[in-house]
Amino acid sequence: MVELAILLPLMILLFLGGWTAAGLIGDNDTALQATRAGARYAAELGNDGYPTATAACQGAVAANPCSADQGIIQQMVPILTGTMPNAVLTEIAIYEPTSCTNGGLFSTGTPDTSGGCPPNNGAYTTGENIDVYTLVSGTWTLQGTALYTLALRDQVHPNEAELGVLVQFKYTSPTLSLFTQTDTQYTVVRLSPQE
Numbered sequence: 001m002v003e004l005a006i007l008l009p010l011m012i013l014l015f016l017g018g019w020t021a022a023g024l025i026g027d028n029d030t031a032l033q034a035t036r037a038g039a040r041y042a043a044e045l046g047n048d049g050y051p052t053a054t055a056a057c058q059g060a061v062a063a064n065p066c067s068a069d070q071g072i073i074q075q076m077v078p079i080l081t082g083t084m085p086n087a088v089l090t091e092i093a094i095y096e097p098t099s100c101t102n103g104g105l106f107s108t109g110t111p112d113t114s115g116g117c118p119p120n121n122g123a124y125t126t127g128e129n130i131d132v133y134t135l136v137s138g139t140w141t142l143q144g145t146a147l148y149t150l151a152l153r154d155q156v157h158p159n160e161a162e163l164g165v166l167v168q169f170k171y172t173s174p175t176l177s178l179f180t181q182t183d184t185q186y187t188v189v190r191l192s193p194q195e
Helices: 002-045 065-082
Strands: 089-097 132-135 141-142 163-172 178-188
Touching: 002 065, 002 089, 002 178, 065 089, 065 132, 065 141, 065 163, 089 141
Parallel strands: none
Antiparallel strands: 089 132, 089 163, 132 141, 163 178
16 A cells, blocks of 8 residues: 555656647647648748739738738648647747758758757847747737748749748646646748649
8 A cells, every 4th residue: 555655646647747748749740730831832822923022011912921921821720720729829930041041951951050940949030031920819910020021932943942930839738737838840841832
């Protein structure tokens, strides 16, 4: 009986820890799948035929980077909604992975600038070409100014642009309520859009 009294709490803690870890791994995998879908759509969309689009989210809807971003987000949200019951989405970002260009991640395997894929590992700095969206009253809303213009998303072969999509979420364990963690998943894609 003494052995059981000592071992039972440890066994329960190990079980709950395993459950927490499995949930976090599953939510990370779901977020990664969503970023893959969003990045693939972003690459297929490219600059949507408007290489001289303005940065502001105004004007003609088709030439508006925020309109293109909303299409990318719409590709991601169905994957994320309802499949991450213990996570709260905090941010979706669409960005130009600066350290992945000019001999960066794809050619050498490691980022070669102080930025990163994602930029600065999620800490955005002034001047980075990134559009950050957060959920406001049920709508994904641009925070700040749209810096990742459609002109930067050119997908003309053989010089296709690299496009990045990032999802950030806060995971809370359903069993160990003291355990919360903020995680980020991202995907960078370069490919020609489908004709």
